[in-house]
Amino acid sequence: MMMAVVRSILLLSSFLCVCISRVSGGYNLVDNFQGNNFFNNFDFWTGPDPTHGYVYYASESQAASWNLTQVANNVVYISADSSSISSGSGRASVRLTSKKVYNHGLFIFDVMHMPYGCGTWPAIWTVGPNWPYGGEIDVVEGVNQNNRNQMTLHSGPGCTMPSNWNQVGKTLGTDCNSLVNNNAGCAVQSDTTLSYGQGFNNNGGGVWAMQWESSGVFIWFWARGSVPANVQNGNPDPTTWGTPGASFPFAGTGPGSCPSSDFANHQIVIDDTFCGDWAGAVFSQSGCPGSCTSYVQNNPQNFKQAYWAINSFKVYQQ
Numbered sequence: 001m002m003m004a005v006v007r008s009i010l011l012l013s014s015f016l017c018v019c020i021s022r023v024s025g026g027y028n029l030v031d032n033f034q035g036n037n038f039f040n041n042f043d044f045w046t047g048p049d050p051t052h053g054y055v056y057y058a059s060e061s062q063a064a065s066w067n068l069t070q071v072a073n074n075v076v077y078i079s080a081d082s083s084s085i086s087s088g089s090g091r092a093s094v095r096l097t098s099k100k101v102y103n104h105g106l107f108i109f110d111v112m113h114m115p116y117g118c119g120t121w122p123a124i125w126t127v128g129p130n131w132p133y134g135g136e137i138d139v140v141e142g143v144n145q146n147n148r149n150q151m152t153l154h155s156g157p158g159c160t161m162p163s164n165w166n167q168v169g170k171t172l173g174t175d176c177n178s179l180v181n182n183n184a185g186c187a188v189q190s191d192t193t194l195s196y197g198q199g200f201n202n203n204g205g206g207v208w209a210m211q212w213e214s215s216g217v218f219i220w221f222w223a224r225g226s227v228p229a230n231v232q233n234g235n236p237d238p239t240t241w242g243t244p245g246a247s248f249p250f251a252g253t254g255p256g257s258c259p260s261s262d263f264a265n266h267q268i269v270i271d272d273t274f275c276g277d278w279a280g281a282v283f284s285q286s287g288c289p290g291s292c293t294s295y296v297q298n299n300p301q302n303f304k305q306a307y308w309a310i311n312s313f314k315v316y317q318q
Contacts, residue, residue, distance in 0.1 A: 053276030135263030144286035
C-alpha cells in the first residue's frame with residue numbers, strides 16, 4: 001500500500017514538473033511578420049513539390065504578376081490560381097519558407113481565412129534540415145473537405161509519444177518516425193470543427209499558438225472571438241491558456257521517448273499544394289468527385305476559396 005502511494009506521488013510530481021516546464025512564461029517578441037513586411041521575411045520555393053502534389057510553385061515575381069500574393073488593409077493574401085485550366089506540373093500556388101532559422105520559441109499564427117475544398121492540402125509548419133532528421137512540426141494541416149485541424153510531429157527513428165497526455169485533442173498516432181507508417185507521424189486531431197476549413201473560415205478564422213521548448217511541443221487553438229487578451233495585446237502568457245489541443249512531451253519530461261535534439265534549426269513554412277501523397281490518396285474517401293488531378297486541373301472556379309488571409313505571424317522567445 002505504501003509503495004503504491006509513493007508511486008502515485010512520484011507520478012503526480014513528474015506530471016506537475018512537466019506542466020510547470022510547459023507553461024513557463026517570460027516571452028519577448030523577436031519577429032512580427034505582417035502587412036507590407038511579410039513577404040520580405042520569406043523565400044519563395046520554386047522547386048518540385050516534395051509531397052508529389054499536382055502544383056506549380058510560383059516565384060516571387062510570378063506570384064505578384066499573377067495576383068497570387070497581395071497585401072490589402074494590412075492583411076496578407078496568398079492564393080492559388082483560380083482562373084485557368086492547369087497544365088504542366090499543376091495548378092499555380094505559393095510555398096514560402098522563412099529566411100530566419102529558429103530553435104525554440106512561442107509561435108503565434110493569426111489567420112482569417114485558409115484554403116479549403118476538394119484537392120487542397122494547406123499547411124503551416126516548421127521544419128529542420130536533412131528531413132526528417134531535423135524534425136517537422138505541423139501546426140496547421142488538413143486536406144480536401146476536412147473539418148478538424150491535424151497537428152503532427154515528424155522525425156527520424158526513435159521518437160514516440162504517449163497515446164494521450166494532457167491534451168484535449170484526439171491522438172491518431174504515436175510513432176513520429178516518418179520512415180514508417182507512410183509518413184503518418186505522431187498526429188493529434190483537434191477537438192473543434194472551428195479549427196479547419198469551412199467552419200474556420202465562416203467564423204472569421206482564429207489563432208494558433210505553438211510552444212516549442214526543451215520540454216516538448218504544445219499547440220493551442222482559439223476561434224475568432226475566443227482569443228486570450230494576453231495574446232491580442234502582445235503579452236502571451238501560456239500559464240493562463242489551460243490544456244493544449246496537442247501535447248508532444250520530449251524524453252525526460254513525460255512518458256514519451258522523443259529526444260529534444262531531434263528538432264533543431266527550424267524554418268517556418270506556409271503552403272497550399274494539391275493532391276499529392278495525402279490529399280490525392282484520400283480524395284474519393286473525402287467525398288470528392290472523379291480523380292484528384294483531373295479535378296484540380298480542369299475546375300479553376302472551384303479554387304476561389306483556396307487562399308490564405310493572414311493578420312500576422314509572431315515569434316516570441318525567452
